Amino acid sequence: MNVVFLSPHFPPNFWPFCVRLREAGHNVLGLADAEYDHLRPELRQALTEYYKVGDLHHYDELLRALGYFTHRYGKLDRLDSLNEYWLQTEARLREDFNIFGLRPAEMDRFKRKSVMKQFFQKAGLRVARGRVCKSAAEVQDFIDEVGYPVVAKPDIGVGAAKTYKLTNDEELKHYIATKPPVDYIVEEFIPGRIVTYDGLTDLKGQVVLDSSLEYSKGVMEAVNEDSDIYYYMVRQIPEDLREAGKKVVETFGIRERFFHFEFFRLEDGSLVALEVNVRPPGGLTVDMFNYANDMDIFREWANLLTYGEVREKPTYPYFATYVGRKDHIPYRRSHDQVLAEFGPLIAHHEPISGIFSGAIGNYGYILRHPELDTLLAAAQAIQERA
Known part of the structure; x- marks a missing residue:
């Protein structure tokens, strides 16, 4: 299979998607405007070939790149970036080169919030x-x-x-x-907690992997107030949320794609549908999924493209929590103190790319533990002010 991966270097934690595709025997054809030497070594080794354009926003350059790939490798089977920003560009390229996947005629329901509402209502879900x-x-x-x-x-x-x-x-x-x-x-305004239903569908539109996040506050508040946020991946997905999510998958026609759906959970326990994204959840959430389940979601995506199915299912042995901190906020504990005090809980930590920092912080920690109370206490301590 010839797979074109648009912007394989960004988001910066998505490079394992290309590595797992190559390990599965596919031609991974990278296309971006970054210098080849600036790609991390593991990504360079995973790419069958890399085509650098002057600017990914220049569509004629992308057409020439895909024309070159077609001449060199034959029919292009898949094209993706798993990145919301390039969704419409991907759709145009798929249309022009007859590649399986979302096309321009489908974009309104995935990009326009007003049209999303119409599809939510078709699915029988309440909307604001x-x-x-x-x-x-x-x-x-x-x-x-x-x-x-x-x-x-x-x-x-x-x-x-x-x-x-x-x-x-x-x-x-x-x-x-x-x-x-x-x-x-x-x-x-809906006074509820944001919860998500996230996952991956197969070619028939069946959900093959899923998960759910709950947040300490809304992302809108974190951005507008320039405050910090934490969120966690649950071990047991509420059945009404899973049922609502599967209705959205069916109504929107989501096939062989990641998805990230947002809902409000109201005080009375009911759900209000908020937004659809046909990409993996952002930030370090794909890494959280791996730590929460001791598995490799990058490999399972490659398995889906290779065999039409995933080979491993999540068992949810841990809660996983993302805890973000912002540079301008004076915290009680230094980074070194956080590592010393909560080291046994911390599965991963890293600086966050500037484009995401307004929402989820300049530095992020992934914690995991079988008990949620343990993680929430640690998250609140890590974000405790001086």
Whole structure:
């Protein structure tokens, strides 16, 4: 199989996907704008060939690159980056080279939050009331209908970038004056905890691996307040969450892809569907999955492409927690003190790339333990202020 991997060096912890593909016997064809010598050695060794373009945003350069790969290796079987940012570019390339996977005609339901709502409702799931508002009058009309607070966010956007929570008329005026010149969707504020349903589907759209995250706070709050966050992977996925997630997979038609779905869990225990992402969950979450299950999700993805199935299923023997810290926050414990005090719990730690640091911190720790209370106490201690 000839697999084109767009931007194989970023996110920086995704390089094992290419390594496992090559170990499975596939041609792994890297395509990016980074210098070849700047790729980590393990990634360079995994690539059958690397094609450097001047800028990944220049579509004509990508066309030439895939034309070269086709001439050199024959039919291209798969193309991916597992990165939300390149989703539309991937879809265009698949269309132009007749490669299996998501195509441009499917993008609206995966990129536009307003269209996601329609598909959630088709799946029989509850959603927050929301509307794309293109004028100040439309925003005011919506607020008059649902009341404060409301959340305004780009209809097409990644993460919580440029997201506003509006609680009064002054904040509304600030939003109108400062919002970027793109379509925004305004939604009623839902007072619930964010929970996720994450996983991987096979060619038939069956979920073959899954997991779930719960957060100490919303990512929007962490970004807007420039505060820190922790989140953990559960050992037992609630059945109503799994059922809702599988309805989303079926309704959205997600085949042979990772997914990351977000829901609100309300105080009464019910779920409200929030957002769909057809990529692995961000940050170090794929690594958390591996530590929580003593397995290799990178290899299982390669197994799925190679054999049409995964060879190992998660058993969830541990809770895994990600704990982020930000450089500007004065913490009670230094990094060395964290390692000394919580070393037996810490499975991994590393600096976080700047593009993710606003959401999940400048430095991250992955902790694991069979008991959640042990991890939560450690997470709170690691983030304790001086």
